[in-house]
Amino acid sequence: DQQVKQNSPSLSVQEGRISILNCDYTNSMFDYFLWYKKYPAEGPTFLISISSIKDKNEDGRFTVFLNKSAKHLSLHIVPSQPGDSAVYFCAAKSSSGTYKYIFGTGTRLKVLA
Amino acid sequence: DSGVTQTPKHLITATGQRVTLRCSPRSGDLSVYWYQQSLDQGLQFLIQYYNGEERAKGNILERFSAQQFPDLHSELNLSSLELGDSALYFCASSHSTDTQYFGPGTRLTVL
Numbered sequence: 001d002q003q004v005k006q007n008s009p010s011l012s013v014q015e016g017r018i019s020i021l022n023c024d025y026t027n028s029m030f031d032y033f034l035w036y037k038k039y040p041a042e043g044p045t046f047l048i049s050i051s052s053i054k055d056k057n058e059d060g061r062f063t064v065f066l067n068k069s070a071k072h073l074s075l076h077i078v079p080s081q082p083g084d085s086a087v088y089f090c091a092a093k094s095s096s097g098t099y100k101y102i103f104g105t106g107t108r109l110k111v112l113a
Numbered sequence: 114d115s116g117v118t119q120t121p122k123h124l125i126t127a128t129g130q131r132v133t134l135r136c137s138p139r140s141g142d143l144s145v146y147w148y149q150q151s152l153d154q155g156l157q158f159l160i161q162y163y164n165g166e167e168r169a170k171g172n173i174l175e176r177f178s179a180q181q182f183p184d185l186h187s188e189l190n191l192s193s194l195e196l197g198d199s200a201l202y203f204c205a206s207s208h209s210t211d212t213q214y215f216g217p218g219t220r221l222t223v224l
Contacts, residue, residue: 101213105155
């Protein structure tokens with residue numbers, strides 16, 4: 001049972017345009033969400049997070065939106081740069097219960113110069 | 114550099130063997146997490162330790178075990194290895210239960 005889903009395995013975007021990466025979850029108890037970026041042969045790197053008390057969080061070119069009623073979050077990258085080409089994972093956890101994160105399967109973003 | 118170190122970087126071994134993967138968390142982080150990433154798969158949570166004690170368990174096989182030592186480094190032991198155990202194994206650490214910082218991973222190849 002995949003509780004966190006990233007339904008697009010890959011995405012290609014032109015440099016300078018907006019990249020939108022999507023993530024859906026099924027567990028309504030999830031209340032904290034993170035995005036990680038992963039380059040080949042490296043470990044995932046923390047990008048941005050959002051708690052369920054917010055619906056938006058911004059950090060520079062990166063913005064995460066949370067729609068709790070739809071159980072959906074998205075990561076917007078504006079403007080996209082070639083260095084953003086990587087695999088992006090979303091992760092979710094519940095503050096009650098166990099401390100484990102559930103990760104999605106990732107979306108490979110390719111930003112074309 | 115996340116501050117989390119993992120050794121070895123690569124490991125090649127044969128089926129039936131046993132290996133130990135090592136992780137040193139960021140300075141001050143009490144929690145250590147282990148993940149497995151198989152080819153084209155997401156990160157599968159294996160196990161978490163907090164200050165030496167097991168805190169949460171995921172889809173960890175009985176052939177796998179882990180521990181966290183008093184100096185907070187952690188080891189993941191994989192035994193009776195099978196071809197399907199070939200994967201990237203990541204360790205992550207955190208100070209609170211929020212943001213996790215990942216190490217560079219150990220690539221295990223079972224032949």
